Amino acid sequence: xWSVLLMGTMAILSGVDPVIPPPPALPLIQPGxxxxxxxxxxxxxxxxxxxxxxxxxxxKGRVEAALKLAALRIGNGLMLSQQSQYQSAAQQLETFAxxxxxxxxxxxxxxxxxxxxxxxCLKKIEQTIFRQTPxxxxxxxxxxxxxxxxxxxxxxxxxxxRLQAIxxxxxxxxxxxxxx
Numbered sequence: 001x002w003s004v005l006l007m008g009t010m011a012i013l014s015g016v017d018p019v020i021p022p023p024p025a026l027p028l029i030q031p032g033x034x035x036x037x038x039x040x041x042x043x044x045x046x047x048x049x050x051x052x053x054x055x056x057x058x059x060k061g062r063v064e065a066a067l068k069l070a071a072l073r074i075g076n077g078l079m080l081s082q083q084s085q086y087q088s089a090a091q092q093l094e095t096f097a098x099x100x101x102x103x104x105x106x107x108x109x110x111x112x113x114x115x116x117x118x119x120x121c122l123k124k125i126e127q128t129i130f131r132q133t134p135x136x137x138x139x140x141x142x143x144x145x146x147x148x149x150x151x152x153x154x155x156x157x158x159x160x161x162r163l164q165a166i167x168x169x170x171x172x173x174x175x176x177x178x179x180x
Contacts, residue, residue: 126166
């Protein structure tokens, strides 16, 4: 990261427009096939954050921990975008989307026998996305165009997760048509 900042500073001082590379794409976590509530934690977390999620015994606890970390990440992303640290802000958005995908995967892995827990988790996921959407969109608007384009898939994934959660809560998966 420092090398990118140094190159950008050197380019500005020499009168050349700096070319800042877009953030690297992190692999998406697919929790399918894992035992109930035991999916790997999302990529891009610190050791402390990973341990916070891993310490939770129940799927519901893992979802709640992931959502709390997601809220912290989006807050960090907003602060970084206001400080013009666009690459770091973009990485925070990506981790935010990965945490929501993780929480969604864990919630959907809860068996039908624990339907109330599953619905509670989906409701919390939807509410978190609803509350954080203004911040998320504000960060994306603040980013330069190349970062906006590289973060568009994450914005779409977050919207899809919210729509699927609403759909499952309202109509058992048949109330809203979710685009593929």
